[in-house]
Amino acid sequence: MSFPNFLDKFNKKTFASAKSFWKYKKEIGRIPEINPPNGIIICYSTRLFNYIINNHNVRKVDYVFGDYFYILEEDNKQLGICGGFGIGAPMVAILLEELTAFGVKYFISIGTAGSLQENLKLGSIAICDKAIRDEGVSHHYLKSEKYTHASEEVINKLTEVIKKLGLDCKIGTGWTIDAPYRETYAEIEKYRKENVLTVNMEAAAIFTVANYLNVNAGVLFTISDYLCEEKWELHFHLTEKYLQNLFLIAKKTIFSL
Numbered sequence: 001m002s003f004p005n006f007l008d009k010f011n012k013k014t015f016a017s018a019k020s021f022w023k024y025k026k027e028i029g030r031i032p033e034i035n036p037p038n039g040i041i042i043c044y045s046t047r048l049f050n051y052i053i054n055n056h057n058v059r060k061v062d063y064v065f066g067d068y069f070y071i072l073e074e075d076n077k078q079l080g081i082c083g084g085f086g087i088g089a090p091m092v093a094i095l096l097e098e099l100t101a102f103g104v105k106y107f108i109s110i111g112t113a114g115s116l117q118e119n120l121k122l123g124s125i126a127i128c129d130k131a132i133r134d135e136g137v138s139h140h141y142l143k144s145e146k147y148t149h150a151s152e153e154v155i156n157k158l159t160e161v162i163k164k165l166g167l168d169c170k171i172g173t174g175w176t177i178d179a180p181y182r183e184t185y186a187e188i189e190k191y192r193k194e195n196v197l198t199v200n201m202e203a204a205a206i207f208t209v210a211n212y213l214n215v216n217a218g219v220l221f222t223i224s225d226y227l228c229e230e231k232w233e234l235h236f237h238l239t240e241k242y243l244q245n246l247f248l249i250a251k252k253t254i255f256s257l
Helices: 018-027 046-055 089-102 152-164 185-193 203-213 240-256
Strands: 039-043 058-060 069-074 077-083 106-115 125-134 147-149 170-177 198-200 216-226
Touching: 018 089, 039 046, 039 089, 039 240, 046 069, 046 077, 046 240, 077 089, 077 240, 089 106, 089 203, 106 152, 106 203, 106 240, 125 152, 125 198, 125 203, 125 240, 147 203, 152 216, 152 240, 170 203, 198 216, 203 216, 216 240
Parallel strands: 039 077, 039 106, 106 216, 125 170, 170 198
Antiparallel strands: 058 069, 069 077, 106 198, 125 147, 125 216
């Protein structure tokens, strides 16, 4: 059996669309009273999302993406922040579809990832420039291939901002999988040998959907756990300050695009 089940699905006309959904929202009077921001930060961590809301100049905007959308206004500029909506490729694909239909052109996803390499330690910054498509969403958008790629413009700007801040980062491949409790020893060993840096749940979907929609997306990780030895080492509780660094990088990057 092929995947998706319907061969060449990526060439076929879509039935439902995010543009139709926005049209429906307009008809029932549920559209936001703002112009779309140039860029969006996608935030999965509830702790980080609450930190941003409590420590930065933000205001909640209704009717953009449920109860999860805020506008940050700093340095005479503004950007959107979306968080608290959950995790995983399907959810972030819906987010990109609807916010692109709203008029957003740039997306930066910030979150945690597992390290597959011994030199990528807790708190390290990793830019994902391409992702292995081991999830389901991306194959409904573009022809099935092993990799999908980030926006070169966003990657270059992220790298520039990180350098100006005097921070170190690794740039490389991420492995995106929908089933975190089915990551096998054999897969981990294979991808480690291919010099894959991280494992995550969203990057491949973000890049593929962004490419399909002709918008720009980048993904920025901090390391939360290690998959390099026989034992899985978890350190999610220690990542908050590192996630705050990612927010600063993403904010400065979008402001400069």
